[in-house]
Amino acid sequence: TQLLEQSPQFLSIQEGENLTVYCNSSSVFSSLQWYRQEPGEGPVLLVTVVTGGEVKKLKRLTFQFGDARKDSSLHITAAQPGDTGLYLCAGARQTGANNLFFGTGTRLTVIP
């Protein structure tokens, strides 16, 4: 059973377009992280959101944590070819060790 479902699984858009990636779960998380992964490399952290309803901005990327801390979204404004990659959300449970549960991933391709 996948704790975190991401949609869409694949996304191919033209440079300059906007897009939103969704990360949904029926479980509550104490925090949620977003990673980006390039081919042949490990995931790299983009942002951590902790508070329900929290919004964080990283240049053209906007991350939101749902009020109930069960879901999150990533919005990219004016996508660029450098945004191409695999985007992964990961939730931290409220108890126990620092085990992150990863979403299924969204593979984004931005066409010049």
Next chain:
Amino acid sequence: NAGVTQTPKFQVLKTGQSMTLQCAQDMNHEYMSWYRQDPGMGLRLIHYSVGAGITDQGEVPNGYNVSRSTTEDFPLRLLSAAPSQTSVYFCASSPITRGSPLHFGNGTRLTVT
């Protein structure tokens, strides 16, 4: 600053062979973990450790063993490789605090024929 180092980068095994995937970190992180990444399934936790001498199972531990004799090293052993273990394996480390971001190695691509 090396971060998390995984070796080898690629490996091909025959069914039934055993091998050890190496992972070392130089950030003095207490928490270390192993994930496998398969298409359409994200990253799934195999085993993890919260400090030297302490290990525990994750979501998909069958067929894998780990040990943690030092803070720096966390090797993953495949006892008798099976084709279902063909995957990309990632080692990650972090401070012990829950919710800390993970630092990943660059992965080992394993093929079992």
